[in-house]
Amino acid sequence: MEFKKVVPVLCAGVALGLGVVACGGSSDKDNAGTPAATATSAATEDTAAQASDVKVAFSAPAADHGWTKAVSDDAKAKAKELGLDMTVNDSATTPAEQADQIETLIQAKPDVLVVLPVDGAPLTPVAQKAMDQGIQVINIDREFSSPSAFHTVIGGDNYGIGVQAGDYFADQLKCKGNVVEIQGIAGISVTEQRTKGFADEIKKRCNGGIKIVAQQPADFAPDKGLSVMENILQKNKSIQAVYTHDDDMGEGVAAAIQNAGRDKEMWMTGAGGSKKVMDQIKKGGLWRATFLYNPAMSADAVYLATLLGSGKGLPGFAAPDIPSRITLAATTVTKDNVAQYEHLGF
Amino acid sequence: MTTTPAASPAKGKLSAGAGIKRIDYQEYALVGVIVLLLVAGGILEGSSFLSKDNLFNVLRQGSVVGVLAIGMTFVIATAGIDLSVGSMVAATGIAGGWLMEHFGAFESAPSLSFIIGALLLGVLLGAVNGAAVSYGKVVPFIATLAMLLIARGLALWISDKTPISLFDLETLRWFGTGEVLTIPSSLIVFLGVAAVGWVLLNRTPYGRYVVAVGGNPEAARIAGVKTNRILFSVYVLSGICAGIAAILLCGRLASASPVAGQLYELDAIAAVVIGGTSLAGGRATVVGTVLGVITFAIVFNLLTLMDLAVEIQQITKGGIILAAVLLQRRSN
Numbered sequence: 001m002e003f004k005k006v007v008p009v010l011c012a013g014v015a016l017g018l019g020v021v022a023c024g025g026s027s028d029k030d031n032a033g034t035p036a037a038t039a040t041s042a043a044t045e046d047t048a049a050q051a052s053d054v055k056v057a058f059s060a061p062a063a064d065h066g067w068t069k070a071v072s073d074d075a076k077a078k079a080k081e082l083g084l085d086m087t088v089n090d091s092a093t094t095p096a097e098q099a100d101q102i103e104t105l106i107q108a109k110p111d112v113l114v115v116l117p118v119d120g121a122p123l124t125p126v127a128q129k130a131m132d133q134g135i136q137v138i139n140i141d142r143e144f145s146s147p148s149a150f151h152t153v154i155g156g157d158n159y160g161i162g163v164q165a166g167d168y169f170a171d172q173l174k175c176k177g178n179v180v181e182i183q184g185i186a187g188i189s190v191t192e193q194r195t196k197g198f199a200d201e202i203k204k205r206c207n208g209g210i211k212i213v214a215q216q217p218a219d220f221a222p223d224k225g226l227s228v229m230e231n232i233l234q235k236n237k238s239i240q241a242v243y244t245h246d247d248d249m250g251e252g253v254a255a256a257i258q259n260a261g262r263d264k265e266m267w268m269t270g271a272g273g274s275k276k277v278m279d280q281i282k283k284g285g286l287w288r289a290t291f292l293y294n295p296a297m298s299a300d301a302v303y304l305a306t307l308l309g310s311g312k313g314l315p316g317f318a319a320p321d322i323p324s325r326i327t328l329a330a331t332t333v334t335k336d337n338v339a340q341y342e343h344l345g346f
Numbered sequence: 347m348t349t350t351p352a353a354s355p356a357k358g359k360l361s362a363g364a365g366i367k368r369i370d371y372q373e374y375a376l377v378g379v380i381v382l383l384l385v386a387g388g389i390l391e392g393s394s395f396l397s398k399d400n401l402f403n404v405l406r407q408g409s410v411v412g413v414l415a416i417g418m419t420f421v422i423a424t425a426g427i428d429l430s431v432g433s434m435v436a437a438t439g440i441a442g443g444w445l446m447e448h449f450g451a452f453e454s455a456p457s458l459s460f461i462i463g464a465l466l467l468g469v470l471l472g473a474v475n476g477a478a479v480s481y482g483k484v485v486p487f488i489a490t491l492a493m494l495l496i497a498r499g500l501a502l503w504i505s506d507k508t509p510i511s512l513f514d515l516e517t518l519r520w521f522g523t524g525e526v527l528t529i530p531s532s533l534i535v536f537l538g539v540a541a542v543g544w545v546l547l548n549r550t551p552y553g554r555y556v557v558a559v560g561g562n563p564e565a566a567r568i569a570g571v572k573t574n575r576i577l578f579s580v581y582v583l584s585g586i587c588a589g590i591a592a593i594l595l596c597g598r599l600a601s602a603s604p605v606a607g608q609l610y611e612l613d614a615i616a617a618v619v620i621g622g623t624s625l626a627g628g629r630a631t632v633v634g635t636v637l638g639v640i641t642f643a644i645v646f647n648l649l650t651l652m653d654l655a656v657e658i659q660q661i662t663k664g665g666i667i668l669a670a671v672l673l674q675r676r677s678n
Contacts (some may be wrong), residue, residue, distance in 0.1 A: 258600070259600075
């Protein structure tokens with residue numbers, strides 16, 4: 001009888017406790033890094049960004065993957081560095097949930113709303129609503145379906161990742177060999193673009209010289225990458241290289257290759273630019289390259305938000321307003337240049 | 347008043363007897379499905395499918411969900427469900443990795459500390475599920491749905507959302523990739539768990555109580571079965587199985603990932619049901635579950651070997667599930 005009453009209370013207590021500890025933990029860490037960060041920023045940032053009176057709201061999907069976590073962390077770090085008053089919401093897992101969160105965020109009438117949507121199309125109406133209320137919207141990565149729903153969109157170049165990878169494979173394999181492609185989640189634009197860019201480029205460069213012997217999605221999950229690659233290794237007895245759509249997932253693929261003792265037979269590449277993979281590239285061996293899809297784009301978005309909020313253009317640009325579209329380059333990171341990009345690893 | 351309970355155990359016994367016969371047919375039907383798949387695979391993919399190497403690969407891959415499915419068989423036998431097993435695989439793996447990293451006392455045996463960490467958290471999370479369902483009277487679907495979220499959250503929180511490398515843990519990696527007389531160690535663990543499950547279910551009073559609680563909880567209670575204790579225990583069993591599955595998976599993956607195990611609960615539930623255990627409770631078969639797991643593992647392997655487009659794979663997989671269940675019905 002008493003158990004019935006105790007259990008829910010206990011659970012609630014534990015849940016609350018976790019929440020408090022979690023919050024306490026992260027703010028401690030942030031505080032530790034602040035003084036140094038502000039000091040350097042005061043020196044390096046141009047005066048355009050010294051606008052702490054700009055009110056910014058930030059919304060992103062739940063930070064449950066290396067990349068999305070880095071997006072949130074980088075945005076928060078940039079806001080701290082700029083001394084910005086920024087409200088953050090990064091727990092949504094579905095478009096509907098994120099739309100509700102954004103509804104709440106815009107009640108507080110921020111000057112600028114920075115959004116990495118779970119998915120572009122379903123969040124377009126709520127972004128449009130913010131714009132209609134005079135709140136400027138900066139759209140990160142996954143583009144809204146109407147250009148009137150954002151002032152600026154900043155993102156990586158998924159097609160470019162495919163093209164860069166295609167070039168790298170064409171060069172390294174001298175247009176000859178069997179290649180395996182491990183894709184992300186089937187049916188989303190990230191996956192389609194990374195696949196298409198790669199296919200287009202190796203066709204253009206090698207015209208059928210490189211053969212894609214297997215092409216399977218593994219949903220950006222390391223354990224799925226492991227199982228899928230184990231099966232592919234059974235079927236294909238001669239593989240020269242593996243193109244994977246994601247660094248985290250790629251680690252599962254790498255485990256499958258190593259477990260089979262075939263890590264001398266082939267090499268592989270990732271995408272994203274995680275610290276772990278950059279370390280592996282530096283060491284040499286199975287991992288040869290990754291193609292940057294840098295989460296620091298969220299920090300850039302927060303910087304753009306301060307410019308936008310204080311009515312300034314990009315420093316050094318002639319236009320008095322910031323550009324409406326910024327696409328970051330999908331740089332190829334290899335052993336030769338990894339030292340240059342290591343600090344961007346997440 | 348007294349005649350109703352007296353009558354229902356008798357009725358329960360009768361239907362249990364009929365159930366055993368039906369289950370036998372279902373097991374034969376599944377063996378038929380597996381043979382069909384093997385023949386089809388041999389024709390379509392030839393030696394790359396039927397090689398000993400690949401067949402052991404199939405069974406090694408199936409072992410992770412297989413261990414979960416054995417625990418799930420007990421839960422479903424009580425008319426319950428455990429939606430949290432996939433998240434628990436991630437959480438217990440991360441707990442193992444965390445203990446390995448943070449406990450100096452175990453430094454000389456990092457694999458052992460991983461295994462202890464994974465099993466301990468499995469017991470703990472399973473106990474929370476069990477307490478909520480049995481003593482808290484929360485519907486299993488909701489209690490374990492809550493745990494699905496809590497366990498995934500714990501995995502992300504403890505790991506700070508980054509995978510933990512287990513590359514140097516030789517013993518742990520043996521569980522994932524090792525062999526005994528060319529038989530994969532994962533498969534041995536899976537069959538061991540299945541054997542323990544079979545004995546528990548078919549040769550001990552505990553097994554009879556589990557099935558009785560699922561078939562008719564009122565009658566079981568009146569017959570003197572401590573139903574709350576039985577309910578509690580099956581969720582703990584499921585939690586332990588999640589810990590064992592995490593050991594097999596992390597051993598193969600050479601790392602513990604907080605995003606691992608997504609949707610494993612559905613694979614486990616499907617394998618249990620296709621094997622002939624009733625979702626309504628009161629009827630359970632460990633052998634059927636093992637065959638169900640093998641069926642799914644073969645289908646996944648074959649579809650990847652054929653390098654079919656994902657949309658065709660999904661339609662095919664759905665079709666095979668439906669056909670397998672229909673085939674079982676017909677043979678009844």
